[in-house]
Amino acid sequence: MFVLAVTGAIFAIVFSLLVYAVAKFRRRNDDGREPPQVYGSNQVEVAWTVIPILIVVALFMATARVIADIQKASPSADAVEVVAIGHQFWWEYRYPELTVVTANELHVPVSDPRHPTPTFIKLLSADTDHSFWVPRLAGKTDLIPNHPNRMWIDPHEPGLYLGQCAQYCGAQHAKMLLRVYVQSREEFDRWVQSQTQPAHMNIDASEGQRIFETTACINCHSVAGTVANGRFGPDLTHLMSRETIAAGAAANTHDNLRLWIRKPDAIKPGSLMPAMELSDRELDAVTAYLETLR
């Protein structure tokens, strides 16, 4: 706000002077003589050098303090630790201490200002540069391969916070969306509980599970407790606990899920999930299987 006030004031002053000059010093119909030829003024030059230097010093000091506050914070014992790994074009989240592995929708506990429980996020990348930007939670920090970064958020209000990848990472950079669910402590703990369970087994979906496990799906995807342990694509163990698929590109409905499996390019052209050329029957079976992964 301080920066805004200072730049706003500078703008107002100089803008008014400009407007005044343009209005007052127009050539009017007069004797056609040239105006007084003024070459300069040392005093004026000194004034408008020194004052800006002072302003710069003030702005700099204010800024330096904020930088230190943000960058020097370190996790307390109550902080939640998350590792976020950027992929083309989805987000992988791992909670090392809580042994949770999920994708695309980040859940964190709300933080009480009197007993803060911030979330510290370590930022890694599996491929190109990405950037984690949820404006209402924090400034952005990039995910750069071979260059781990970290950031923290300290949300005081529960709710759903939206953002998206903010560093161009390829064809579907635009649909690498972020959804951060800030929840009460109880809801968060319940979510963690359900996420640490292995996949639900359902005998009625065994045909779909068989197709899933014998085609290339398991090369990329994991489902805890089954043979599927691919790391290239999102973990699907609790797919149905998410509100969206394809990193927020579509709502997690039956039709969207089926369409996504049939033809990812229909939702996210250029995403790295290939169309598996399944028949209608196979598609129905696989979709039904995935819908059991709550």
Next chain:
Amino acid sequence: MSADSITWPRAETAVHPFVDKLHEWVTTVDHKRLGILYIIYALVFLMIGGIEATVIRIQLIRPHNDFVSPQVFNRMFTMHGTTMIFFVVMPVLFGFANYLIPLMIGARDMAFPRLNAFSFWMTAFGGLLLYFSLIGANGLYGAGNAPDVGWFAYAPLTSQTFSLGHSTDFWTLGILVSGFGSIGTAINIVATVICMRCPGMTLAKMPLFAWLNFVMAGMVILAMSPLTAAQIMLLVDRYLGGHFFDTQAGGSAVIWMHFFWIFGHPEVYILVLPAFAFASEIIPVFSRKPIFGYSVMVAATVAIGFISMSVWAHHMFTVGMSSKANTFFVLSTMAIAVPTGIKIFNWLATMWGGKIEFKTPMLFCVGFLFQFLVAGLTGIMLGCAPFDWQLGNSYFVVAHFHYVIVGGILFTTFAAFYYWFPKMSGKMYSETLGKLHFWLFVIGFHLTFDFMHIPGLLGMPRRIYTYEPGRGWDIWNLIVTIGVVFQALGVVVFVANLVWSYLKGETACSDPWDAWTLEWSTPSPPLACNFAVIPKLKSRRPLWDLKHPDDPDWKYE
């Protein structure tokens, strides 16, 4: 029969067949002709870059639009940025510098005329190489088209893993090749300014135009090298098994950013100093007063030249540098605001107490002053790292730098076109069409770039081919796109004015603006040799001295 023989204006010359004429132009080493070649080249690419921008804006006019595919969109913004910076703004500024510096310092040509020609053709070839990617990049791997890696081409997106085919290579080579042209021109400008000033013109009496281009040239020589090195390293990574930027083999993506921005930040000052040069010549003439604070303007320019070499990592605030590093770059970025602000105050003081004539060149310069003020202030905001953590890589930044480049540099370039068109072509342009261009363009510019700040503030990142509805961005994107129509119309009027005036305009005298620097003492257009007799002078405004023998500058300087 050579183009370099001295001819009097409007003398009878034999009718040249088209091929002879073409040959003259292709083999010319005359700084005036090369200047015009640069300028026309830049105008053509301005149209092309403008079309690319229009495609971008049509795609973004509403959420989930499908005017173009994501792949085409990504090529559009890459080509738009690369074209505008390397093949529009740099050539047009080099063109004006080439044309005007010898005339302003009383010389017959640049120091190295053949290097001058070589530099132009290298620049031109670089642009053609970049655009050849549209047809040529479907190489052995069958993938790729125009480059789609963004104009700053961050690693590792540019590695073979993520950029198949040859599109990235055309980007790399096009810029590499044109970089040699830039360095050649820069060497020429430095040598010309140092060695070829006419008698009496000490450096302290040289027009500010020459000073600003001189400092710009020094910066080009320093700044192009890191870019050239980075391009070569990228080619080594892509083809010779190198791993400079290959993060999967221990290379560093961040080091590409450092190399690129050590070039990239001085680059934008390289673009802006010649724009300041135009303003510093035009504002005094139309205010009817000398530039206020000449020595301070020179000192500020040199300061900007130096400080701009130390601010580059403000493009990298979000990359995860240490707080010490971030703090240093905040300081240097804010420091550069001081000399830049001083310049704005000096231009304002030049107008103060004057008798301002609002002809088209001055209209564009006044627009420049307002807009550059805003651009500088949004720059200060972004220079404050925590602000940049929110607003960096968003449409706020896109709005900021377009405010500088379009609102600042392009406006003064338009001013320069109108101001020196009579000198270069021997004809007067239509003042009515000029003013129409100005008003159309200013309305379009503000519709587009004022409102573009808002989606940035609301969280819209850049380089996205579409966006979700319900984020509050829709209406602003619509307004931003509508502004494009006015700007396009303005540019059409501009080009029409140039062409029509060249063919049918009134003949211009040698000094239509009652100006004071040496180029206005030559005929319009000048003789091939510029000056029949090399001038001698005693002050910064030799023509003022001639016109006001009772009140010459050299009594007061």
